Amino acid sequence: MTFRVITTDLEELNYLQFVIKETLRLHPPGPLLIPRECREETKINGYTIPVKTKVLVNAWSIGRDPKYWHNSESFIPERFENSTNDFKGNHFEFIPFGAGRRMCPGMLFGLVNVAHPLSQLLYHFDWKVPDGVNPNDLDTIESEGLIARRKSDLYLIATPFGLSK
Numbered sequence: 001m002t003f004r005v006i007t008t009d010l011e012e013l014n015y016l017q018f019v020i021k022e023t024l025r026l027h028p029p030g031p032l033l034i035p036r037e038c039r040e041e042t043k044i045n046g047y048t049i050p051v052k053t054k055v056l057v058n059a060w061s062i063g064r065d066p067k068y069w070h071n072s073e074s075f076i077p078e079r080f081e082n083s084t085n086d087f088k089g090n091h092f093e094f095i096p097f098g099a100g101r102r103m104c105p106g107m108l109f110g111l112v113n114v115a116h117p118l119s120q121l122l123y124h125f126d127w128k129v130p131d132g133v134n135p136n137d138l139d140t141i142e143s144e145g146l147i148a149r150r151k152s153d154l155y156l157i158a159t160p161f162g163l164s165k
């Protein structure tokens with residue numbers, strides 16, 4: 001699929017916003033959010049969580065749960081088209097920034113810093129994988145750890161727009 005960005009006005013880049021959402025669903029940078037500690041004994045779904053329990057919320061697996069997402073392992077940005085599903089903390093099946101009063105206060109700043117450079121890179125360059133590489137074979141596995149990143153480096157060839165053959 002070719003994808004040409006014809007504006008860098010973030011308000012107008014709906015499809016790019018869906019791509020960013022879908023990326024955050026499948027690859028939340030904080031897969032287990034931030035470890036929290038229970039301040040008082042709490043009951044959730046019949047389980048008793050004792051005081052001082054360290055709680056890790058697995059946003060990575062929630063974002064891939066087939067109970068909430070069709071074709072949950074597939075990258076389908078269009079799933080967010082005409083959907084109210086958002087990561088602002090109201091839909092607990094999609095929490096790359098957490099939820100509740102300790103959710104990420106830098107969400108909007110973080111998002112603009114993803115969308116703006118990405119739109120500029122797509123606007124000014126044509127991108128392709130190196131010869132002999134099939135885009136479907138790209139490895140998207142993440143590294144382990146509190147903050148996830150690509151496990152293997154991504155090699156792409158950027159050609160200034162207008163110069164590609």
Ligand code: HEM
Nearest residue numbers: 029030033034096097098099102103104105106109110111
């Ligand atoms: C795409 C970028 C970002 C992602 C995915 C992200 C994700 C998160 C997540 C998952 C949490 C934990 C929420 C929870 O435990 O419920 C968090 C907390 C936090 N984030 Fe971000 N974040 C991003 C960018 C930023 C930026 C740019 C800043 C600051 C300028 C920031 C500042 C913070 C702070 C201070 C907390 C702790 C909030 C608290 O404990 O009350 N984040 N973030």
